[in-house]
Amino acid sequence: MVSGGRVGGGEGEGEVAAVEVAAVAVADEEEVAQAPAAARELVVGYALTSKKAKSFLQPKLRGLARKKGILFVAIDQKRPLSDQGPFDIVLHKLTGREWQQLLEEYREEHPEVTVLDPPGAIEHLLNRQSMLQEVSELDLSDCHGRVGVPKQLFVNTDPSSIPAAVMRAGLSLPLVAKPLVAKSHELSLAYDPISLTKLEPPLVLQEFVNHGGVLFKVYIVGDAIRVVRRFSLPNVDVGDLPNNAGVFRFPRVSCASANADDADLDPHVAELPPRPLLEILARELRRRLGLRLFNIDMIREHGTRDRFYVIDMNYFPGYGKMPGYEHVFTDFLLSLVQKEYKRRPSYSSCEG
Numbered sequence: 063m064v065s066g067g068r069v070g071g072g073e074g075e076g077e078v079a080a081v082e083v084a085a086v087a088v089a090d091e092e093e094v095a096q097a098p099a100a101a102r103e104l105v106v107g108y109a110l111t112s113k114k115a116k117s118f119l120q121p122k123l124r125g126l127a128r129k130k131g132i133l134f135v136a137i138d139q140k141r142p143l144s145d146q147g148p149f150d151i152v153l154h155k156l157t158g159r160e161w162q163q164l165l166e167e168y169r170e171e172h173p174e175v176t177v178l179d180p181p182g183a184i185e186h187l188l189n190r191q192s193m194l195q196e197v198s199e200l201d202l203s204d205c206h207g208r209v210g211v212p213k214q215l216f217v218n219t220d221p222s223s224i225p226a227a228v229m230r231a232g233l234s235l236p237l238v239a240k241p242l243v244a245k246s247h248e249l250s251l252a253y254d255p256i257s258l259t260k261l262e263p264p265l266v267l268q269e270f271v272n273h274g275g276v277l278f279k280v281y282i283v284g285d286a287i288r289v290v291r292r293f294s295l296p297n298v299d300v301g302d303l304p305n306n307a308g309v310f311r312f313p314r315v316s317c318a319s320a321n322a323d324d325a326d327l328d329p330h331v332a333e334l335p336p337r338p339l340l341e342i343l344a345r346e347l348r349r350r351l352g353l354r355l356f357n358i359d360m361i362r363e364h365g366t367r368d369r370f371y372v373i374d375m376n377y378f379p380g381y382g383k384m385p386g387y388e389h390v391f392t393d394f395l396l397s398l399v400q401k402e403y404k405r406r407p408s409y410s411s412c413e414g
């Protein structure tokens with residue numbers, strides 16, 4: 063952690079006690095390496111849109127963070143990062159080449175700062191063509207269930223050639239059409255070949271998988287996993303497809319969908335994915351993607367117990383909607399510095 067002489071920000075002095083608690087958790091041989099706890103606080107610089115800052119940095123998070131000795135400081139994107147802070151951790155969700163470049167330079171100059179997460183790794187989730195690649199490469203066939211990705215096709219051609227491309231790729235209607243850029247949430251459902259010609263590439267076409275209208279949001283925060291149920295699109299009756307011609311557009315379906323944790327649901331639909339399966343999935347994706355903050359949208363194929371599909375992944379999602387996020391997140395931030403101490407044996411030889 064960075065020691066005293068902090069950036070302003072008006073956070074109180076009550077932070078010290080919790081920092082001491084965090085320090086106690088460090089392995090015995092490293093305790094000698096700790097500078098006096100009273101001089102320390104964990105400084106987290108954040109670069110978020112104002113909407114994101116409001117939904118994430120809720121008073122309950124700020125309050126708990128203060129108690130645990132974590133200070134959140136807004137980053138001024140117009141000033142060089144190295145002139146600000148010093149930070150222990152940089153938390154960000156901004157897009158744009160310029161910001162990416164700034165952050166990459168900062169990471170090179172300050173390898174001691176944990177950047178959540180590296181811009182290059184995040185990029186993988188910003189494009190729906192690459193987003194699910196790792197999931198499709200995983201072989202989780204014998205892990206208390208099977209996890210795959212719906213058949214999908216990237217389309218960037220003249221819309222009139224989409225039906226033929228869909229046929230060649232062997233995709234079955236209905237299809238969900240998703241903008242290539244994951245930041246856009248204007249989704250459509252196409253039930254017939256004619257509707258496909260009305261879509262606007264570039265996009266990813268994904269087979270619609272019936273799942274009983276319930277989706278599992280699997281939130282990952284470092285090693286922690288939390289799952290919630292959300293209402294989702296209802297099943298489509300394939301026998302009824304001829305009566306459903308047309309493109310059905312739904313502008314922001316996922317955001318509008320309510321939490322379904324307390325709803326009276328069919329238990330076969332509501333049953334959460336098996337914990338061991340989620341643990342393996344999260345561990346593998348964390349490792350392969352090099353990300354610590356993301357969520358996975360998972361559905362269970364209707365009528366099955368253990369056949370799951372990942373349909374979407376989001377970087378730094380709406381954690382404010384995750385139950386107990388303030389505890390999970392503050393523990394995670396503290397764990398990062400503890401890991402950092404363990405990685406640096408030189409601390410003990412210099413200071414011990």
Ligand SMILES: Nc1ncnc2c1ncn2[C@@H]1O[C@H](COP(=O)(O)OP(=O)(O)OP(=O)(O)O)[C@@H](O)[C@H]1O
Binds near residue numbers: 246247273315373
């Ligand atoms: N292949 C699919 N089969 C069935 N339903 C789907 C499929 N893909 C998406 N959906 C439904 O559409 C919703 C939105 O899709 P998706 O999650 O890909 O979009 P998004 O805009 O990226 O969402 P988010 O707000 O989570 O980022 C899902 O929550 C689910 O209800």
Ligand SMILES: O=P(O)(O)O[C@H]1[C@H](O)[C@@H](O)[C@H](OP(=O)(O)O)[C@@H](OP(=O)(O)O)[C@H]1O
Binds near residue numbers: 114357378
């Ligand atoms: O926690 P869930 O329900 O998954 O919600 C998130 C979405 O999944 C993300 O796609 C949103 O991020 P962007 O719209 O910035 O990509 C994200 O928007 P936000 O980062 O502005 O809060 C959330 O709406």
Ligand SMILES: [Mg+2]
Binds near residue numbers: 316359374375
């Ligand atoms: Mg989604």
Ligand SMILES: [Mg+2]
Binds near residue numbers: 244
């Ligand atoms: Mg998404």
